[in-house]
Amino acid sequence: MRRQTLTAWALLLPAACLLVVFTHGPVLRTVLATFYTTPHGRLPAKFAGFDNYAHLIADPIFWQALRNNLLYAGLTIPASMGLALVMALLVNGRMRGRGFLRMAFFTPTVLPLIAVANIWIFFYQPGFGLIDQIRGLFGLGATNLLGQGDSALYAVAAVAVWKEAGFFMIFYLAALQAIPQSLIEAARLEGANALQIFRRVIWPLLTPTTLFVAVNAVVNAFRLVDHIYQMTGGGPNNATALLFYYLYQVGFQFWDTAYAATLTTVLVVVLGLVSVGQFLFLDRKVHYQ
């Protein structure tokens, strides 16, 4: 018995070491760093108590980034999930060109977000970008969607939806194909129309997938900011500053590492709470096979 326990620990040790060194250690150090000042040159870090947290509460850019991020999440999550479901239903049916459509829908997923951002920069280019060229055909004037504070956040949200919907589609498509055809036929035999089949049979059977995709979508809404870096740099006037991007700026452009650690900690706690809440709230509505 004791020997077995020892063997077990010995076998776990290599993985445990890696986890401690590269995951748990940094987490702990990050949390610790939030209670110290940022070291400058010869000035070492000093214990600062909750000063960093007080600074955070008083920081208007933090609050703007949080507001931006909530709006951004509120836009991208439902839009990308809804689009993913529609696309999956479309390419799940029997139709010509199904293979081509599946590939087309999935392509944005395999592109790096930075590349996607560059494609969209071209779309948004004032005057001669794709969008303005199309507007030109209808005699409409030039726009600067990325450059204006009231449209920039929507413009970057559209990029995220375009990028993510194809990825989520794959999960919905796999789930749709796992639904036995005989269930659909049984429903048809009972007189259900297409909408009723969707509402009463397909949608309930997709709930585990919806939960899984929703959790991923929430995390991504706070985590994926490569296109912000490439397209707007958080501007104009912080209109597209998202929490994670602001954190990157604080940490690696302003080199205020203690404050960056504080932002990190808050972001992780918020995300964790949201995810747990999602599971607890949605789990009761989910049907698992």
Next chain:
Amino acid sequence: MIAQTDIGRQSGSGPASPGAGLRLSGLARAIAGRRILDGIDVTFEAGALSVILGPSGCGKSTLLRLIAGLDAPDGGTIHLGARDLAPLPPAARDIAMVFQSYALFPHLTMAENILFGLSLRRVARVDQARRLARVVEMLGLGGLEARKPAQLSGGQQQRVALARALISERPICLMDEPLSNLDAKLRAEMRSEIRALQQRLGLTMIYVTHDQVEAMTMADKIVLMNEGRIEQEGAPEAIYAAPASRFAARFIGMPPMNLIPGAALGLTGHDAGRLIGLRAEDGRIDPQGLAAPIVAHEFHGADLFVTIRLAETPVMLRLPARTGLPADGILRLGWDAGALHRFDPVTGRRLTEP
């Protein structure tokens, strides 16, 4: 198991007018250039239990799906009474169906599964409750209303599927190998239960199976299929007594009918070149009979299954076990002339002239 409640005819919209038989003519279906069904002509009489019997892959399910309207034929017609079913969607055909896999909705409770169709059709709640109570009692499912399919045994799931078909009170019920997922004991039980329900409710039932025992025990009429065609149709007794082809002879009856070249039986004249059918129970020990070595024997209680060899053909006989076997290992085989079936060795069709 069946509770003696009265459902059916007197219940307002109960199973419909007897007399509306289902008539298929020239029905054909090809998938990807392959003929799955080829010129199916058959009538399923109202109020009768017809069994479509055939080996796996012969097109039974395809035929059932055409009748249900889940699939469209490439040729031929389906009439219910005088009404052509072709333009009607599945739900408008007055046909209920039990799927081989049961097709219960995994996210709904037993009661919700059974009531699925009624709630779609917005049947009043009180009527739903009344009809649910009736089928639940009829199938002995009481107390399981709140369970999901995953919490039911195979036999219970089978009954729920049956209940969902019965509650619609449609006059025609299709069943695709409904018992194939059950163990042997439950299968025998459900067999007689389904038969009793069908008779009591006066349902027109079309029952698909590959199990000839199921067909023989349940059917008013067997429709024997092979490779997308109807091989023979008729009452179980009639098919057993006079199989129309080699295929029918081998497929119906356990053990299958022996098919022996006429010459090997010592027959002369026309019969020498024919394929002669002899049922296992029609052979007997006869001191003046044809001598043949015993190859094997199996004890089955009342019966002894004895395999002998006639020329190169193994022949299985079913003898009373009490008689015992000849000590020298040579069996002398006799038969009544009237017990022989004659088949054309090339076409396999039954020959009627002696």
